[in-house]
Amino acid sequence: MLRVIVRRLLQLAVTLIALSALIFIWLRNLPGGPIEALLGERATPERRALLTKALGYDQPILVQYAKFMQRVLTGDFGNSIRTGDPVTEVIGRAFPATIELALVAMIIAIGLGVPLGYLAARHHGRLLDNLSIAGTLLGISIPIFFLGYLLKDVFTQNIHWFPPSGRLSTGVDNTEVTGFFVLDGLLTREFDATADALWHLILPAFTLATIPLAVIVRITRASVLDVLNEDYVRTAEAKGLRHRVIRGRHILRNALLPVVTTIGLQTGALLSGAVLTEKVYNWGGLGTLITDSISGGRDYPVLQTLILLAALVFVVVNLLVDLSYAFIDPRVRVR
């Protein structure tokens, strides 16, 4: 087991290094750039050359990359070109917002998706099943930003159930400990802040959850249908076991194996979905940061760190998924 983990971590390091080179080179070959953004279109060639030299962008790209990696290894990711703040600080501010949003979205997707998928399979071919198929198709195909604006319009403009944007209402006083507002409220016993943060989370989290939710319903349904036909479920019935035990121990435990894999892969969908969702709800997380860093003049240091961070999250989540898989299924453990 330990050898597997070590091997996977080494693979992870190699992946990240290769990825960082790709991102570095790709970013610097995009049209436009920080020089134009900072100086405007009518700047003189001399001033451009001066700034290019000052930022070190006149050197060969491999030299730039080597210098970048050198600094990264000492924990220095550079400063944002736009604001001048250290990149770690800029990202550190936005990171908890996105993770909080993504976690709640995932809880919604799993918490609703698994039971719905199970029920659909149990009602195979009947109304509930057909509804779930139609519903998930809709959930997968509806664009996030469209759904986001639609929900926002209905629930904040027509009926005022939820706040339209932001993470906290103005006037709510919270003490930041971790940057996760729900958690902060609990830690500092400012429960009104927790409630307010949750209230702000509901709409964006639902918007972000739709695609993973639909996928999880589908996978769970298909997987439960497979397992229902397995001989060991018949054996469990022949033992006269209670419904609850058959459902949990014999059906779901086996049926959830493919679902766990799906959850890992959906992390990618969550990260990209977060960009759109945060834009709609003015969330101020990594998604907002990434769009601002692109449109605000290709903030290279912020962008390359952000993309690398997203890749790291994706790879780490999938590593955890693979490890948990071995934990759930003894047949995987043997090797």
Add this chain to the structure above:
Amino acid sequence: MSLLDVRDLSVVFQRRGERPFTAVDKVSFSVEPGQTVGLVGESGCGKSVTSLAIMGLLPKRGNKVTGEVRFEGANLLKLRPDDMRDRRGRDIGMIFQDPLSSLNPVIPIGVQVAEVLERHQGMDRRKALREARQLLDAVGIPDPERRLKEYPHQISGGMRQRALIAIALACKPRLLIADEPTTALDVTIQAQILTLLKQLVDETGTALIMITHDLGVVAGLCDTVNVLYGGKVVERAARHELFARPRHPYTHGLLNSVPRLDSVRGERLHAIRGSVADNIPWTEGCAFAPRCDHVVDACLEGAPPLEPTATGGDLRCNNPVPVEVTVP
């Protein structure tokens, strides 16, 4: 009173847009306490469906089960699902054909044995596991302490079937249904499993319904044999009677198609021509008529009734094999 009394049991599969299919057609037989009864027939004759109907394990939708299954007087078909759930595993145990797929791959063997004890005998996990250890020992699994923690893929096919037998007999049921328990095993293991079943049934006094297509299994185990064809019982007889004087042409054909060590070298093995699939529209006559060597006109007109024979069995045939003609 018989332990189990199956009366006119019919199972009709109905799918929307398809013609209803009668898999089991008014099957009746009974099992006395401690008796071993065989249900014999080739694939598709309705023997497994009969056993699943007795256990109440047929899918809830797409079929219609009629008739009576009286277990110690109570009609199992009329029980509420929860009451039937209480009886399964406690009063009636069942073992299945494929021991690998019949065990849950992600749960240790010990828990799979223990959970039936927890359910029906109210034991806690620790006590149930201790009992499970003894059960595994009783069915001849070596080193039972270690097996408790192992998973189905880690033990051999024979041991898996032994584990399933331990599960089925854990609560000392009064009836055990074995649905082709040796089909998926290789020949040497088959013999061991049959010996074990015979021994356990003798020791515990459990009645056994043995479902098989293998006449060798019947010969070694069963007191009474019901031969099924096309969802109907076509012949019923005591074991020795059946092997000595098969009356129904189908039984006769089955016995004739068993390879024998003492047959003449080079002689072709007998086969019953055609297959079960040839007899779809049998409502008009005897289902076996298209494949029968003894067919007479009456066979095509109406299905013959099941009638008692002089030797105490039952027979459904217009033109049975004469008593004098026996298996060579």
